[in-house]
Amino acid sequence: MPEDSLTVTDNRTGKSYELPIDHGAVRAMDLRQIKTDENDFGLMLYDPAFMNTASCRSAITFIDGDRGILEYRGYPIEELAAHCTFLEVAYLVLFGALPNPSELDHWVYEISHRTMLHETTKKFMEGFRYDAHPMSMLISTVAALSTIYPNARQIGDPEVRLRHIKRLIGKMPSIAAMSYRHSVGFPYVYPDNDLSYTENFMNMLWKMVEPKYAANPVLAHALDVLFILHADHEQNCGTHTMRSVGSAHADPYLAVASAASALSGPLHGGANEEVIRMLEEIGVVENVPAHIEKVKNGKGKLMGFGHRVYKNYDPRAALIKKIADEVFKVTGYNRKLEVALELERIALSEEYFIKRKLYPNVDFYSGLIYQAIGFKPEMFTVLFAIPRTVGWLAQWQELVVDAEQKIARPRQIYTGARGLRVAPITERVAGAGIR
Numbered sequence: 370m371p372e373d374s375l376t377v378t379d380n381r382t383g384k385s386y387e388l389p390i391d392h393g394a395v396r397a398m399d400l401r402q403i404k405t406d407e408n409d410f411g412l413m414l415y416d417p418a419f420m421n422t423a424s425c426r427s428a429i430t431f432i433d434g435d436r437g438i439l440e441y442r443g444y445p446i447e448e449l450a451a452h453c454t455f456l457e458v459a460y461l462v463l464f465g466a467l468p469n470p471s472e473l474d475h476w477v478y479e480i481s482h483r484t485m486l487h488e489t490t491k492k493f494m495e496g497f498r499y500d501a502h503p504m505s506m507l508i509s510t511v512a513a514l515s516t517i518y519p520n521a522r523q524i525g526d527p528e529v530r531l532r533h534i535k536r537l538i539g540k541m542p543s544i545a546a547m548s549y550r551h552s553v554g555f556p557y558v559y560p561d562n563d564l565s566y567t568e569n570f571m572n573m574l575w576k577m578v579e580p581k582y583a584a585n586p587v588l589a590h591a592l593d594v595l596f597i598l599h600a601d602h603e604q605n606c607g608t609h610t611m612r613s614v615g616s617a618h619a620d621p622y623l624a625v626a627s628a629a630s631a632l633s634g635p636l637h638g639g640a641n642e643e644v645i646r647m648l649e650e651i652g653v654v655e656n657v658p659a660h661i662e663k664v665k666n667g668k669g670k671l672m673g674f675g676h677r678v679y680k681n682y683d684p685r686a687a688l689i690k691k692i693a694d695e696v697f698k699v700t701g702y703n704r705k706l707e708v709a710l711e712l713e714r715i716a717l718s719e720e721y722f723i724k725r726k727l728y729p730n731v732d733f734y735s736g737l738i739y740q741a742i743g744f745k746p747e748m749f750t751v752l753f754a755i756p757r758t759v760g761w762l763a764q765w766q767e768l769v770v771d772a773e774q775k776i777a778r779p780r781q782i783y784t785g786a787r788g789l790r791v792a793p794i795t796e797r798v799a800g801a802g803i804r
């Protein structure tokens with residue numbers, strides 16, 4: 370019997386089956402042979418929320434949640450944050466190797482020359498209400514780009530794919546900035562290709578009447594590092610959506626819009642907004658112990674703490690904490706940071722949090738930095754979507770060339786009625802349906 374295998378005995382029939390184990394997994398389809406008789410469909414896996422199901426092989430992002438490790442293409446996130454720009458990391462995530470100087474120059478040129486938007490984009494934007502949420506505007510406008518680039522549907526052509534990957538990475542900050550300017554009623558600002566990716570984003574957000582926008586280098590660097598930390602995070606809800614929609618061969622604009630829609634949910638990309646709200650509610654350091662007690666007594670959660678995968682300090686949170694110091698030196702003292710540090714100090718020494726392995730996650734400090742840089746909370750998820758577009762596209766590209774992948778189509782366990790007859794309308798019982 371091969372060592373890398375699993376023997377399963379079906380107690381209904383007494384039969385045993387040997388299932389190969391590969392990379393710590395058995396194939397769900399290998400269970401299908403396990404049947405009670407010829408007419409039985411065969412055994413399935415039931416895994417709501419995909420708690421323990423791998424849906425792909427991927428060589429992009431590695432996470433060891435117990436040890437607090439995050440790597441893109443084998444490089445620890447700490448290395449990348451210390452030595453690379455966001456566009457270098459984007460190149461790495463997409464192509465699997467860091468660029469050399471000429472590759473990087475070419476890449477930066479290719480992205481920065483795709484930041485302009487078709488003029489009709491302004492018209493879509495003008496159609497949004499004055500109080501439209503920036504994330505909803507971003508999602509709708511990215512989807513609308515599909516109307517401008519109909520050949521993006523040719524997803525089997527590697528050159529076409531690459532062209533649209535570059536377009537999406539180039540245009541996301543432009544659309545994000547337009548969403549912000551629309552929400553505050555300012556005129557749109559055109560991109561400035563002399564500036565770095567993040568400086569140009571800041572230019573499109575905040576340039577007013579000055580002839581040339583000059584970003585504060587500390588804040589631009591902080592934003593660049595935050596973008597690096599958010600570039601990919603393997604098979605989370607948004608990425609899974611990208612792969613699922615992509616598996617139907619939808620074009621990348623529509624697939625990115627779908628992934629961003631998943632990200633917009635408060636359980637996914639919106640937690641840092643909640644952290645800000647919580648810190649405001651606590652107000653001062655003296656109120657922290659009472660808040661911790663409330664959480665321990667089951668009255669609410671400590672927002673920005675805990676993670677489905679990390680059962681250790683989220684490595685991104687550790688890096689963000691360091692950047693926070695640099696940012697606050699520029700933007701000035703922030704009482705909320707003091708409250709956050711005290712919350713973390715007490716929480717990490719409390720049995721409740723230690724026992725449950727609850728540590729600060731990426732959202733605990735990121736909202737504070739974003740707010741200090743000048744973003745309103747409604748923009749936080751938009752800021753997440755810009756860098757994550759790189760991860761979505763890398764995952765999409767990996768999916769498209771993976772011969773094992775097909776259209777995503779989970780099974781279900783049917784629990785409803787069967788074989789009913791339609792009663793004449795006058796004989797039907799009122800209020801019989803599910804409410």
Ligand code: ACO
Pocket residue numbers: 636637638640664669670671672673674675676677678725727730731732
């Ligand atoms: N504060 C207090 N208690 C918590 C917290 C928290 N932040 N998170 C989890 N717990 C407790 C749960 O109540 C549970 O306790 P119990 O065993 O007594 O019932 C235990 O820890 C395990 O929690 P689960 O909910 O089972 O963990 P899960 O992996 O499903 O949830 C999640 C992870 C959703 C992130 C959760 O920790 C949470 O809600 N945190 C706050 C919101 C947040 O910060 N989300 C951002 C995540 S990072 C990101 O998505 C980019």
